[in-house]
Amino acid sequence: MTATQTVIDWSLCPVLESKPETQGGAWVFRGTRVPVSAILRNLSELSVAELSQEFPTVRPEQIRELLEFIAQSAGPNS
Numbered sequence: 001m002t003a004t005q006t007v008i009d010w011s012l013c014p015v016l017e018s019k020p021e022t023q024g025g026a027w028v029f030r031g032t033r034v035p036v037s038a039i040l041r042n043l044s045e046l047s048v049a050e051l052s053q054e055f056p057t058v059r060p061e062q063i064r065e066l067l068e069f070i071a072q073s074a075g076p077n078s
Helices: 036-042 048-054 060-073
Strands: none
Touching: 036 048, 036 060, 048 060
């Protein structure tokens, strides 16, 4: 069995940005300082609404768009 590796090009996700002066260049939600990794780490325990409460500068729509982007990136046509 051969392992397949999917590489996500975060620059294609419109709700994200990476700037050297913001969180050391980590991918964050556009216009915030909230790293994508913070949302993903908490996703197993919190709903989208709860994540938005925990990280109030990130709108629920941004989280949903991120999740849709990840789902599309992992699909067979990615």
